[in-house]
Amino acid sequence: MVKVNENYLKLKAGYLFPEISKRVNNYTQANSSSKVIKLGIGDVTEPLPKACVKAMGEALNEMGTNNGFKGYGPEQGYGWLREKISVNDFISRGCQISSEEIFVSDGSKCDSSNILDILGSDNLIAVTDPVYPVYVDTNVMTGRTGETLQNGTYQGLVYLAINEENKFQPEIPKKKVDIVYLCFPNNPTGATITKQELKKWVDYAIENKSLILFDAAYEAFIQDKNIPHSIYEIEGAKNCAIEFRSFSKNAGFTGVRCAYTVIPKNLSGQNSKGDKIDLWSLWNRRQCTKFNGVSYIVQRGAEAVYSSQGKKEVNSLIDFYMKNAEIMQNKLRSAGFKVYGGDNAPYVWIKVPDRMTSWDFFDYLLEKADVVGTPGSGFGLAGEGYFRLSAFNSRMNVNNAMERIINI
């Protein structure tokens, strides 16, 4: 009889966001008159940049003609897009990342999950706590953890707490880990990392021959000039890091779907004999076998992000959401909350009032203010006592949500 992958049965109930949706649906069905404002999922709300719409419209028209029609594209993404990414996102910052090292995909969620395909199942893995749940859940699904402990953590993973006490900077683990996930600007806390701090991680990884999986999906929100946008701004990172990037949050592509992953050509792991095995080739083989590339139309849209008009529009979008984040910080502080993040990231991270859990505070905000956020504990044990609000919404909704919270 067909056997299932039993690792799935170790997963805790529902992925965080579906769980939130369920609670919100139950609430709105019971309270049909209330107008809930959602600052939960990190989903953008503003229209696509006109430059992207125009480029996609042109690509679409091409696809309707004999001469312009495109079938399967390269699994790695079109050369013209990879070249634009290389020049604009890396070379311009002094990072020697070539277009060949860039793999275009349909999402960072996919990439940061799929990367495990090419890595051994016997690696010791570290994640921050709180953490983007996908990193943990995909490790569980692929049998890289044991069962859940009573506190909700999984056996076999190394958790690196990030909290008020350590200023949301994970400490270098005392024991050697083989793989570590780092996400900066951080989801969910909105914290950033300096070059000096990130250098420590790169040094650690090189010394221990570890791999850093660096998620930079929110780099576009960085305001402070000294904060690195890419891990490759740190010397040596090309020998120890893979980076994930996305068009979801800068250009509003959450419903369009485009992202990319950087795998430097000289990056390697080892097999059980201790031979060096090149990760670029494994990922290339994975993508050629299991993936068929991103829609041509969408790739033309992503390319337009790098046009001068596209850059202007992306900057306006970032400014818009960061102004939201500023309003949220100010209003929440004036209401007496302790607030972190929101300076270089579209998330504010609130300390929940004493004697409340994160989920208590979720229900409290939903019922008293019709505002939806994300309970910190949904991101991990050390997220308990915190709460995430997203700056992705219209100005009116942000203002209204803040007024409602102030007036509870």
Added chain:
Amino acid sequence: MVKVNENYLKLKAGYLFPEISKRVNNYTQANSSSKVIKLGIGDVTEPLPKACVKAMGEALNEMGTNNGFKGYGPEQGYGWLREKISVNDFISRGCQISSEEIFVSDGSKCDSSNILDILGSDNLIAVTDPVYPVYVDTNVMTGRTGETLQNGTYQGLVYLAINEENKFQPEIPKKKVDIVYLCFPNNPTGATITKQELKKWVDYAIENKSLILFDAAYEAFIQDKNIPHSIYEIEGAKNCAIEFRSFSKNAGFTGVRCAYTVIPKNLSGQNSKGDKIDLWSLWNRRQCTKFNGVSYIVQRGAEAVYSSQGKKEVNSLIDFYMKNAEIMQNKLRSAGFKVYGGDNAPYVWIKVPDRMTSWDFFDYLLEKADVVGTPGSGFGLAGEGYFRLSAFNSRMNVNNAMERIINI
């Protein structure tokens, strides 16, 4: 130190199509004057249906407005698309497949690879030989096989030969297998399966509690009214089969990217204790965790395939490519070749002349006729001695390619 997934090292050199590209590039570089006609990869060549272009254009414009903008969509696909699929592709043929059982994705290559995520690693797996290489390679990559044997097959897989002798109908395996991949209309042979023959597989799967992974990516090319388009036309299939479908070959979406997978709600596997575990829930959890849905714009394009205008245009596309297949069959037979397939599938499957291998014939056609096809041996041991030509090309290219072959 970070360890790699060593199963990748078992893979034979380059995935088939990249290998073909390499040979063709070498040839064209050395013979710059020759105009190669590619009948190799099964990639469509005609423009997108106008109905799809129109719908995608409207969706794109929506995305540029405040009111019409869409962020993350449901990971499973939008309800309106799933509903159209359910009604048009299944209910209309008497198959009780509900919209909830349909998971929209960015490609059948992805789905037929990713499905292994939810299945145990200790299943005995059968594939036909020849076979679409993705089924085999993804099993190798996930450690479900042993090493390659000298003949190029992998230890641990059950190969079911399909050839002239058995009229390209795989025989039911003598030993129990847990999972079997079936693809009809078949890629690469172009063979089909009758309801009576498919019923034997469904009965076998139910008796042995096996799972059939049924790839129906080419169903739109079926001309004969008695050939099933879906495995769910067979009684009992909802208890033993997952079906993969694609918009790539009917509506020409190879560069647009949209497909779907059907997982019936009552379908189950078991865990090691022998408990029944529902596969729909596992796949739903997989998609929610590792995937972020298909582009809204693309889904609107897929929806338009089911409009009356869309259906008309898809029919014309199918007729066009099937006329190509007819021309190819006739011309190749007149040139003395034994030809199979091409009646209900966009592929013709040629018996290679005596004393030539499939790759010999590949080089021969390339050098003598400037025509590219796919060596049967690239699809497996039992494909040796055969050669695939695809009907996906312009009429002019098909006519020219056939003239060149006839005149060698």
